[in-house]
Amino acid sequence: MRKACGFFFFLAMFALWGVFPCRAQSASATGAIEFDARVTPTAARPEPVRLFTFYLLSKSYAEIADEAEAADAMPAREKFIEDLKVSSKLKEWMKRHETIDLASTEIEQMLTPDDVVDIPEFQDAYMTANTGGLAPGMPRPKYSEALKTSHPAKYERLRQQYITALKKFVAMNPGTLAGIEAYLDAVNPARGWNQLAAAHRNRMARRAPEIAQTRYLVAKTDTDLNGHGSLLNVPPGMYWLSTLNLNAAAADLRLRWNVEVTVQPGRTTRIELTNLNGTEPSQTAR
Numbered sequence: 001m002r003k004a005c006g007f008f009f010f011l012a013m014f015a016l017w018g019v020f021p022c023r024a025q026s027a028s029a030t031g032a033i034e035f036d037a038r039v040t041p042t043a044a045r046p047e048p049v050r051l052f053t054f055y056l057l058s059k060s061y062a063e064i065a066d067e068a069e070a071a072d073a074m075p076a077r078e079k080f081i082e083d084l085k086v087s088s089k090l091k092e093w094m095k096r097h098e099t100i101d102l103a104s105t106e107i108e109q110m111l112t113p114d115d116v117v118d119i120p121e122f123q124d125a126y127m128t129a130n131t132g133g134l135a136p137g138m139p140r141p142k143y144s145e146a147l148k149t150s151h152p153a154k155y156e157r158l159r160q161q162y163i164t165a166l167k168k169f170v171a172m173n174p175g176t177l178a179g180i181e182a183y184l185d186a187v188n189p190a191r192g193w194n195q196l197a198a199a200h201r202n203r204m205a206r207r208a209p210e211i212a213q214t215r216y217l218v219a220k221t222d223t224d225l226n227g228h229g230s231l232l233n234v235p236p237g238m239y240w241l242s243t244l245n246l247n248a249a250a251a252d253l254r255l256r257w258n259v260e261v262t263v264q265p266g267r268t269t270r271i272e273l274t275n276l277n278g279t280e281p282s283q284t285a286r
Contacts (some may be wrong), residue, residue, distance in 0.1 A: 031263040033231040035241065037223055037273040041251030044273070048227025049248040054241055054257075056218045058229055059181045059257045061208070061242040064216060074200050077193075084189050094189075101190035106179045112150045113170040117163055117179070125183035130176050137173070139165035159187040236265045241273070247281055254281055 033056070037049035057064070081094050094100055102121075110184055117124050130138065138216035142160035170176065218239060223229040241261050247254040263269055 010068060010078045019093050028266040030233045030235055032268040033239075033241070033261060033263060033267055033271065034268055035273055036230065037227045037248065037257070039248055039250035039253055039255050039278070040275050041253045044251055048252040049223055049226070049250075049273070050225050050227060052223050052227075052243070052248055053220055053246075054223065054229055054243055055212065055220045056234065056261075057212055057216045057240045058218055058237070059212075059216045060240045060260070061212055061244055064212045065204065067210040067246075068204055068211055072200070072203060072207065074197065080193060081189070086187055086189075087120050088249050090121050090187070093119055100193050102184040102188040103190060105181060107181045107184070111177060111180070114166040115217060116170050117167050117223050121184065121187045122180070126170070126177070128183045128236070129180050135176060138169055138176075140188075145152050212242070212244055234263045236263050238262050241271065248278075255279065256281060 035054070037052065037054070038046040039049060040046040054056055077094055077098075077100065081091050081100060093115060099110075112121060117128050139162060139271075141158070141162045143155050143162070147158070148155040148168055193235060219231050219234060220228045239261050242258045243256045245256065246258055253275070255275065257278050259271065259273065259274050259277050261269055261271055
């Protein structure tokens with residue numbers, strides 16, 4: 001009987017020895033991250049980032065934002081221009097000059113006499129800007145639509161003479177281009193493009209953090225009143241400590257972090273989040 005009891009006692013101890021070392025080994029197979037986050041405003045002392053959520057991601061947030069962008073990209077500017085309800089000549093001009101803002105004061109310097117006369121929208125704006133085509137010294141057309149039907153050859157000859165004279169007038173009087181952009185508002189596509197871009201930015205501001213938290217989130221934690229945060233029992237590997245697209249603010253400065261950090265088994269990785277490894281929102285696309 002004693003031998004039997006001894007035998008079972010030995011088995012029980014063996015089993016316990018097998019269980020506890022496994023648990024100890026499991027605990028030592030993970031690591032931890034300890035970090036302090038501080039923002040230093042201009043000409044001021046560092047301030048702790050208090051009660052702020054930090055996310056540990058398995059993929060860089062910048063790459064996640066690119067992933068969101070690829071799934072819902074802005075239309076190409078050339079495609080946007082091609083779909084506009086304006087003349088084909090104006091479309092070609094915008095593509096060639098890589099601009100869609102016809103309300104810019106730089107338009108005056110970009111336009112040539114050929115542009116003004118040959119592109120219908122520019123000619124209409126130019127004529128309106130110059131008191132409906134009645135500016136002193138401006139050539140007048142000597143043909144009519146009736147002449148186009150009755151004497152087409154004469155109509156074409158007079159029309160070409162007028163075009164040549166008008167181009168010469170524009171070249172000799174560059175001041176008559178002043179303010180032309182004010183009369184292009186009706187055909188200016190910049191407002192539509194800006195609305196499209198704003199809607200896209202709003203979608204990305206929602207979509208990228210959503211992808212980060214549903215596909216790549218490993219853990220998250222809130223900092224304490226000293227700006228300190230801890231992440232425990234993290235599997236070994238390479239991660240990114242991120243604020244997603246949220247800004248940590250102190251006085252005149254706002255920062256975001258997306259810092260690479262490596263976790264090793266059984267060890268605590270310590271990291272300081274400061275101005276040096278943070279990014280101002282104006283310096284990042286997202």
